[in-house]
Amino acid sequence: MTPDPDITCDNAQENLVAYVQEEIGDRKLARKIEAHLAECEICRRQVAEIRRTFQMARETYHDFVPSEQVWKELLERLHRVGAGAGQGVLRNVQERLGPKSESPPPVAAPAPEARVAPRSRRMIAAVLSVAAIVVLVAGAALLLSLTRFRVVLKNGSQVSMRAPGDDRWLEMKPGGSIGVGASVRTETASFNVVLEYPDGSRIEMSPDTELKIVEEKAVKLERGELTADIMPSGAGFTVRTEFGDIEALGTRFTVSVSRRDLSTRLRVHEGRVRFTQGGVERIVEAGYESHAGRGMAPVEPRAFLKKPLGERYLTPECLDVSLSVFDGHGYRDHLSLEMPRIPSDAPLRVRFEVRNKTDRELTLPTGRTGGWEITLMVKEEASGGGGFLRKDVTTAGVMLTDKPSTRMEDKEVRIGPGQVYQFEYEIALERLRMLKGRKYDLVGSYCLVSSQAVAVEVK
Amino acid sequence: MATRKKTRRLPKKRLTTDARRDIELMLRVKQGDVNAFEQIYENYRGPIGGFFYHLVWDQALAEDFLQEVFLRLWRSAPDYRPTGKFSTFIFQIAKNFWLNERLKRMHNPRLSLDAPIRGEDGDYAREIAGDASTPSTLLANAEMKARVREAIEQLPEKQRVTFVLSEFQGMKYEEIGEVLEVPLGTVKSRMVSAERFLRGRLRKYYAEFR
Numbered sequence: 001m002t003p004d005p006d007i008t009c010d011n012a013q014e015n016l017v018a019y020v021q022e023e024i025g026d027r028k029l030a031r032k033i034e035a036h037l038a039e040c041e042i043c044r045r046q047v048a049e050i051r052r053t054f055q056m057a058r059e060t061y062h063d064f065v066p067s068e069q070v071w072k073e074l075l076e077r078l079h080r081v082g083a084g085a086g087q088g089v090l091r092n093v094q095e096r097l098g099p100k101s102e103s104p105p106p107v108a109a110p111a112p113e114a115r116v117a118p119r120s121r122r123m124i125a126a127v128l129s130v131a132a133i134v135v136l137v138a139g140a141a142l143l144l145s146l147t148r149f150r151v152v153l154k155n156g157s158q159v160s161m162r163a164p165g166d167d168r169w170l171e172m173k174p175g176g177s178i179g180v181g182a183s184v185r186t187e188t189a190s191f192n193v194v195l196e197y198p199d200g201s202r203i204e205m206s207p208d209t210e211l212k213i214v215e216e217k218a219v220k221l222e223r224g225e226l227t228a229d230i231m232p233s234g235a236g237f238t239v240r241t242e243f244g245d246i247e248a249l250g251t252r253f254t255v256s257v258s259r260r261d262l263s264t265r266l267r268v269h270e271g272r273v274r275f276t277q278g279g280v281e282r283i284v285e286a287g288y289e290s291h292a293g294r295g296m297a298p299v300e301p302r303a304f305l306k307k308p309l310g311e312r313y314l315t316p317e318c319l320d321v322s323l324s325v326f327d328g329h330g331y332r333d334h335l336s337l338e339m340p341r342i343p344s345d346a347p348l349r350v351r352f353e354v355r356n357k358t359d360r361e362l363t364l365p366t367g368r369t370g371g372w373e374i375t376l377m378v379k380e381e382a383s384g385g386g387g388f389l390r391k392d393v394t395t396a397g398v399m400l401t402d403k404p405s406t407r408m409e410d411k412e413v414r415i416g417p418g419q420v421y422q423f424e425y426e427i428a429l430e431r432l433r434m435l436k437g438r439k440y441d442l443v444g445s446y447c448l449v450s451s452q453a454v455a456v457e458v459k
Numbered sequence: 460m461a462t463r464k465k466t467r468r469l470p471k472k473r474l475t476t477d478a479r480r481d482i483e484l485m486l487r488v489k490q491g492d493v494n495a496f497e498q499i500y501e502n503y504r505g506p507i508g509g510f511f512y513h514l515v516w517d518q519a520l521a522e523d524f525l526q527e528v529f530l531r532l533w534r535s536a537p538d539y540r541p542t543g544k545f546s547t548f549i550f551q552i553a554k555n556f557w558l559n560e561r562l563k564r565m566h567n568p569r570l571s572l573d574a575p576i577r578g579e580d581g582d583y584a585r586e587i588a589g590d591a592s593t594p595s596t597l598l599a600n601a602e603m604k605a606r607v608r609e610a611i612e613q614l615p616e617k618q619r620v621t622f623v624l625s626e627f628q629g630m631k632y633e634e635i636g637e638v639l640e641v642p643l644g645t646v647k648s649r650m651v652s653a654e655r656f657l658r659g660r661l662r663k664y665y666a667e668f669r
Binding site: 023056073075077 | 500508513518525526538604657658661
């Protein structure tokens with residue numbers, strides 16, 4: 001092979017580090033460099049030196065594993081700061097911390113009525129979320145209706161409002177609230193802006209969103225996105241948009257208006273809503289989304305979550321899953337390998353058995369809508385100071401992950417009560433070759449991938 | 460392909476976690492799901508903690524920083540939009556935290572991050588004991604290791620972060636560019652400079668090394 005005219009030592013050298021790190025994206029260039037290396041002693045020596053630098057650096061590598069304490073403290077701190085996301089987080093954290101820990105006194109006490117609202121834990125959580133919450137109280141001139149909306153916002157978030165009949169936008173300061181006829185606008189950096197109704201219903205405005213309160217139970221979304229969390233008492237509440245109206249039937253949903261493709265998008269998280277545009281009406285259920293445009297009726301609702309898994313989430317309580325590995329002779333739940341002698345070409349077969357422990361039929365997703373993610377964890381046995389040191393290789397990065405879902409058809413697997421579903425999957429051993437000659441244990445682990453499912457992980 | 464892979468990059472902290480699953484988990488965190496948050500923690504405590512560890516070489520400090528990053532992740536959850544890879548997102552939080560922390564500590568010498576490298580603490584000794592049985596251990600003594608650490612620590616800041624992400628976190632240049640918000644070419648040239656710098660400092664140990 002003759003040296004490539006394009007490659008001189010100079011421009012080869014610029015690329016040698018990337019070459020050693022296997023970061024030459026351009027295959028042609030990689031080939032040219034290789035051709036140059038074949039010819040050039042100096043550059044070859046360079047490559048050797050670069051390799052040595054990296055090898056030396058690598059010797060200082062430390063497999064970082066934090067102590068258990070880090071997570072425990074983190075959980076306590078989450079509890080102290082309250083929730084960021086709202087949604088019952090506080091309760092959730094509390095459960096995790098055990099009954100002992102009491103809710104800390106809020107820095108800015110939420111208004112008393114917030115506490116008595118039946119479904120308001122969520123809201124309290126959100127109120128607690130920021131140390132300095134500003135509750136805007138009404139300026140008398142702005143009150144046009146008995147229905148008042150408290151605007152709760154994160155400190156530092158900018159919100160502007162426009163009174164009815166006025167065309168000026170005024171920045172909302174502590175000391176304001178709004179009534180029917182007013183408009184509210186959030187800026188690009190205004191997060192967590194929430195309008196609260198007296199019954200505890202909430203409208204969360206995304207950044208860069210504008211809405212107008214047109215009636216007691218109706219807002220017009222001019223642009224941007226909102227998520228409405230409507231109490232049962234708020235049934236009939238409507239979000240109007242240029243491209244269709246959405247009526248809550250006791251529910252939680254997100255609506256966004258896009259100027260770019262002139263459409264309104266709707267996602268329903270809980271309950272159901274009625275979506276009307278151009279005289280066509282569609283009922284959209286939880287887990288479904290739809291959209292409508294100018295002169296375009298709402299489209300057939302489509303699931304935006306992966307197919308809901310029956311009525312309940314799958315938890316370890318309803319499924320019993322075991323996994324075994326075929327080593328060429330039989331199935332074992334545990335497999336030791338000595339690295340230099342890995343079976344050459346035979347793929348590793350992994351068998352799953354899923355037992356339905358409940359008394360009803362369960363639907364498991366497979367294929368693109370969800371599926372099993374199999375991880376064979378390679379546990380490395382390294383003899384340490386005194387005894388065996390076990391390294392969990394998930395943290396060392398040696399994982400053999402493969403997803404049957406990419407090869408399986410899109411379908412559901414139904415498992416009757418008490419029944420067992422079994423399937424096999426092959427994992428190529430290609431990646432094992434990266435490991436150096438030591439002893440490893442393969443231990444199967446898997447989890448269920450679906451946005452609805454609680455991942456089930458068992459070792 | 461295989462022929463030129465004389466020295467494979469170690470499969471160290473490569474981000475093997477399924478990207479789609481991360482995003483789904485984070486969307487659940489956005490909804491306030493602590494269990495999902497814990498899963499993200501499980502997946503990323505190694506990479507994020509390791510990132511800090513290789514910058515400060517101190518277990519306790521790396522743990523503190525790890526915790527801070529996850530606290531920030533939690534706080535940012537309500538505003539999370541799945542616009543890119545989750546790993547990029549979380550490493551950006553870590554990077555920003557690190558930049559702030561450095562600034563803070565530069566102005567307050569008592570908090571200095573440039574403490575001398577500890578050679579004798581228990582953690583370190585254990586680690587070396589563990590490695591002694593490893594045939595691949597090339598730097599047999601702690602002394603040498605400390606020198607290499609020192610050299611890495613003395614890298615100019617930007618090169619150091621780039622180097623740590625690439626070498627210890629096993630991140631691809633492209634993703635490093637996204638995390639650090641610099642073009643691919645910049646990542647590449649920082650790696651070239653970092654390697655030169657290290658080579659200059661470490662050359663004298665080459666003989667002992669082989």
